[in-house]
Amino acid sequence: MIWKVNICLCITFACWLRYLGVGGVGSVTAEMLTRCGIGKLLLFDYDKVELANMNRLFFQPHQAGLSKVEAAEHTLRNINPDVSFETHNYNITTMENFTHFMDRISHGGLEEGKPVDLVLSCVDNFEARMAINQACNELGQIWMESGVSENAVSGHIQLIIPGETACFACAPPLVVAANIDEKTLKREGVCAASLPTTMGVVAGILVQNVLKYLLKFGTVSYYLGYNAMQDFFPTMAMKPNPQCNDRHCRRQQEEYKKKEAERPTVEVVQEEEDVVHEDNEWGIELVSEVTDAELQAASGPVPDLPEGITVAFTIPSEVTDGDTVEETEQSLEELMAQMKKL
Structure with a gap:
């Protein structure tokens, strides 16, 4: 069974990163969507498969040297040949490629000339995220952003609806807000931590949210985080910033x-x-056993009280002097002794 929907999937799989980030979510996401029978996948990436990528899921050693979109397409076609694939081996952040990227979002749907249904961001750097954010804001395209932390033990997904929810630029990370060059943050020869478990969890949450959004069931998460250290899943929704850049x-x-x-x-x-x-x-009928007259007779006179003060109860007016007990100076022991003689 194939859905008549299509997704533009921006992927970065690299382990040895040129920019800050860890990547690796995109390959698992693409495989899950292919196994679910998505109609069409548009894949964007500019890197090649390396043996260093084998600690990740999806890629295999014999694919080393191939472009990642080419290797991904070969694997995914073998999984489900009924899914349509369109691959682009380039960096979407350059001016020329960005224009083509926007064109494919607008016209690369399952029916050529129609827009895609959803854009998924599985990139590993802020520059690419900002490029996707700008394209989707300009086109009014709904997209989902995802990411894994540099220490590989937490991640998140986020649904972004232009105009309705906060975009990636509404509340940008410090690196973006301070206009810091990500290249200066990368230590030479050091690879960010990478755990296929964390990436698999984040990819599963992302695809689950995609299914709920496209098939209209359950509650679609606007933002869902994952903290592996405490098994904590924070969720929230963010309003757009009226002063967004x-x-x-x-x-x-x-x-x-x-x-x-x-x-x-x-x-x-x-x-x-x-x-x-x-x-x-x-x-069956519920009635009072006391008539109004009896109730009135059982109530004593109401004293004059200041405004706002009421009595809790009154002494019935039928009580006479003969019914009262006279005071006596006898002790309780003497009274008890008299009662025994009667």
Whole structure:
């Protein structure tokens, strides 16, 4: 069974990173979607398979030297030949490639000329994330971002709807906000930590969210984190920043506000609850055994009290002097002795 949906998948698999990040989520994501019977996958990457990548999932030693999109396509076609694949072996952050990347998002759908249904970001550096963010904001394209931390024991996924939720530039990481060159943060000859377990968990959460979004079941997560150290899964939703640095994001926010204002207001009508009477089919009726007259007679006179003060109870007016017990100076022992003589 093949779904008539298509996904643009931006992937970076490299272990020996040119930029800050760990990557590795994209290959597992692509395999899961292929096994689920996605209609079409568009794959973007510019790296080659190396033996250093074998600590990851998906790639195999005999694929070393192949471009990663080519190796991925060969493997995925063998898994499910009914899925359509389109591969692009280039860096999406360059000006020329970015223009082509946007064109494929807009016209590379399962039906040629139609846009893709969803963009998935599985890249390993902030520069590529910002490029994807800019493209999706400009096109109004819904996308999901994902990532694994440099220490390989935590990760996250995030659904981004332009204008409705925060984009990647609305609350950017410090590296992006401070305009720091990521190349200066990479230590020469040092590879970031890499655990296939963490990447597998994040990829599974990402694809699960994709299925819920596309097939419209369950609750789609706007943001879901994963902390392997405490098995902690934080979740939240972030509103867009009105002062976002991305002008396309601000434009999308204004368009979203206009759509919300034009949407007809649904009035909530509160239904009045029907009065439940005591009558029932068995003829059982609840009545008071004390009449109003008896109740009035049992109540004593109400004293004049300041406003706001009420009595808890009154002394019945029927109580007479003959009913009262006279005071005596006899002790309790003497009274008990008299009672025994009676």
